[in-house]
Amino acid sequence: MSQFKLQVKDVLENTYFQSAEVVAGEGGLLRIVKWAHVIEIIQVDNFLAGDELVLTTGISLQHCLEDFVFFVESLIQKNCAALCIEYGTSIQTIPEAIISLANRYSFPIIVFHETVPFVRITQDLHSQIMNQQYLMISSLESYSQTLNKNALLGQTAEEILQNMYNELKTQITFSIKGREPIFFPNMSHNKRQQLLTMKKTASKFKHEPIFIFDQHYADLFLYREDGLFSEFELLILDRTATALAQLLMRDFYIEEKRDIEDASILADWIDQKLSKEEIYKFIVTYHSNYNLSSGAVFILASPTAVSKVQEDIVYSKLYYRNLFEQNGFIPFLFERKSYVVFILLHTKDSKSSRELLNTLVSSVQKTDFYKKQMVQGYQIAIGKVVADVEEIPKSYQTALETLYICSKVQTTSYFYDDLHLYHLIYKLQMQVNLQEVIQDYLQPVIEYDRKYNSKLLETLQVYLQTNGSKQQTANQLFIVRQTLYHRLKKLESLLGENFMKGHNRITLEFMLLANSLIEDKN
Numbered sequence: 001m002s003q004f005k006l007q008v009k010d011v012l013e014n015t016y017f018q019s020a021e022v023v024a025g026e027g028g029l030l031r032i033v034k035w036a037h038v039i040e041i042i043q044v045d046n047f048l049a050g051d052e053l054v055l056t057t058g059i060s061l062q063h064c065l066e067d068f069v070f071f072v073e074s075l076i077q078k079n080c081a082a083l084c085i086e087y088g089t090s091i092q093t094i095p096e097a098i099i100s101l102a103n104r105y106s107f108p109i110i111v112f113h114e115t116v117p118f119v120r121i122t123q124d125l126h127s128q129i130m131n132q133q134y135l136m137i138s139s140l141e142s143y144s145q146t147l148n149k150n151a152l153l154g155q156t157a158e159e160i161l162q163n164m165y166n167e168l169k170t171q172i173t174f175s176i177k178g179r180e181p182i183f184f185p186n187m188s189h190n191k192r193q194q195l196l197t198m199k200k201t202a203s204k205f206k207h208e209p210i211f212i213f214d215q216h217y218a219d220l221f222l223y224r225e226d227g228l229f230s231e232f233e234l235l236i237l238d239r240t241a242t243a244l245a246q247l248l249m250r251d252f253y254i255e256e257k258r259d260i261e262d263a264s265i266l267a268d269w270i271d272q273k274l275s276k277e278e279i280y281k282f283i284v285t286y287h288s289n290y291n292l293s294s295g296a297v298f299i300l301a302s303p304t305a306v307s308k309v310q311e312d313i314v315y316s317k318l319y320y321r322n323l324f325e326q327n328g329f330i331p332f333l334f335e336r337k338s339y340v341v342f343i344l345l346h347t348k349d350s351k352s353s354r355e356l357l358n359t360l361v362s363s364v365q366k367t368d369f370y371k372k373q374m375v376q377g378y379q380i381a382i383g384k385v386v387a388d389v390e391e392i393p394k395s396y397q398t399a400l401e402t403l404y405i406c407s408k409v410q411t412t413s414y415f416y417d418d419l420h421l422y423h424l425i426y427k428l429q430m431q432v433n434l435q436e437v438i439q440d441y442l443q444p445v446i447e448y449d450r451k452y453n454s455k456l457l458e459t460l461q462v463y464l465q466t467n468g469s470k471q472q473t474a475n476q477l478f479i480v481r482q483t484l485y486h487r488l489k490k491l492e493s494l495l496g497e498n499f500m501k502g503h504n505r506i507t508l509e510f511m512l513l514a515n516s517l518i519e520d521k522n
C-alpha cells in the first residue's frame with residue numbers, strides 16, 4: 001500500500017473483501033480512492049465529487065438494464081474509483097453490457113458473494129484515508145521545514161531537486177527557458193529526447209510553472225508512466241516550485257549587487273573612456289565564450305515624484321533583466337541620475353536584434369506592469385542598434401535623444417531608428433535657433449490662434465496628416481464641413497493659396513514637427 005494514497009487494489013486487501021471478486025475493469029485497480037459512499041439511487045450527480053468507492057445492493061438496478069447502464073456511466077463520468085455490488089435478493093449477476101462498458105473504461109466492478117456490513121467497510125476505509133491525510137500533512141510540513149532550512153544554507157537548484165526526488169522517487173524535470181533542462185534521476189540522451197518530445201499536457205505529466213516578475217521563467221515537471229499522481233506528490237510539486245522561485249529571486253538580487261560593483265566600469269564604457277580591449281576583458285569576465293554580433297542601449301527613466309521610487313527601481317531592474325535574459329540578451333546595467341541604463345549584447349546580427357527588441361517591447365506594452373509604470377511617469381527609450389562594443393556610447397547617446405523626443409511629443413515608437421525626422425530636428429536645434437525659423441513660417445497662424453482663441457494650427461496639422469482630405473479632417477476635428485472650409489480659407493489668407501503644394505507643404509510639415517518638439521509643454 002502507498003504511504004499517502006489508497007488505491008482500489010489496496011481496498012481488496014481489507015478484511016471485508018475476502019469474498020469479493022473483480023468481475024470487470026481490472027485495468028483500473030490502480031485508481032485512487034479518496035472516500036467511500038453507499039448509494040442506492042440512480043441519480044448520483046449531487047452526491048459525488050470524484051475518486052469515491054461506491055457501495056450498493058443494487059436495489060434500484062434490478063428491474064431495468066437501461067437504468068443500470070445509466071448508473072455505471074454516471075459513475076464513470078464522475079471519475080469514481082470503483083463500484084462494489086453485494087449479490088443478494090436484488091442482484092445475482094452482472095449483465096454482459098455492464099461488464100463490457102466497465103472494461104472499456106477500465107472501471108473496476110467488484111461483487112460480494114456474501115452479505116457484508118457496508119457501515120464497517122466505510123468506517124475502516126475512512127479511518128485509513130484520514131490516517132493517510134494526517135501522515136501526509138506531517139510529512140509535507142517536515143519537507144517544507146527542510147526546504148526553508150536549506151534555503152538559509154544557500155542550497156542550489158540541483159540540491160533542491162535531489163531532495164524532491166528522495167521524497168517522491170518520481171522522475172523530475174526542471175527547465176529554465178533558454179537553458180538545458182535538469183533531470184532527476186539523470187537519464188541517457190535518448191531517453192531525455194524522448195521525454196522532451198512528449199506533450200507536457202499528457203496525463204503522465206504534472207506541471208508547475210514558475211513566474212518571476214510576471215514573466216514565465218521556468219517549469220517544474222513530474223512524470224509517472226501510470227499517470228496516477230497522489231495529492232501528496234502534487235503538494236510537494238507546489239512547495240518545491242515555490243522554493244525554486246525563491247532561489248531564482250535570490251540569484252537575481254546577487255546579480256543586482258554585482259551591478260552596483262560594476263557601475264563605474266559601465267559608466268566609463270558609455271562615456272568612451274575604455275579601450276576595445278578593456279571592454280572585451282570586462283565582458284569575458286562574466287561570459288568567457290561570448291562573441292559579439294550586436295548591441296544596444298535601453299534606458300528606463302524613473303519619475304521624480306513617485307513614492308517608494310527606489311523599491312520600484314529595484315523591481316524594474318530585475319523585471320527587465322529577466323525579460324532580456326529570457327530572450328537571449330546579455331544585460332549589463334547601472335543607475336545614472338534618474339535613469340537605469342541597460343547595455344544589451346546579443347550574438348545575433350543587428351537586424352535580428354532590432355526585430356527581437358521590437359517584439360519584446362510590443363509584448364511588454366500589453367502587460368499590467370508596463371501600464372502601471374507609464375501611469376506613474378516612467379519612460380523607456382532604445383538607442384541605435386550597433387555592431388561593435390566601441391559603438392555602445394553612440395547607442396547610449398541616441399537613446400538619450402530618443403528619451404528627450406518621447407518626453408516632448410507623443411510617438412508610436414521608443415526606438416531611435418523609427419524617429420529619424422525628429423532626430424534631424426533635434427540636431428538642427430543644437431546648431432541653429434529653430435524657434436526663429438518656425439516663427440518665420442508659422443507665426444501668422446500662431447498669432448491668429450492666440451488673438452482669437454481659434455484652432456487654425458491644429459486644423460493645419462490634421463489637414464496635412466490626412467493628405468488634404470476634407471472629410472477625414474472634419475471627422476477628426478469633430479467639426480462640420482462649413483466650419484472647416486472657413487478655417488481653410490483663413491489659412492490660405494495667412495499662408496498663401498499654395499500652402500498645400502510642393503515644397504510649401506513639405507516645409508510646413510517639417511515646421512509643425514519641429515514646433516511640437518521644442519515647444520514648452522509646461
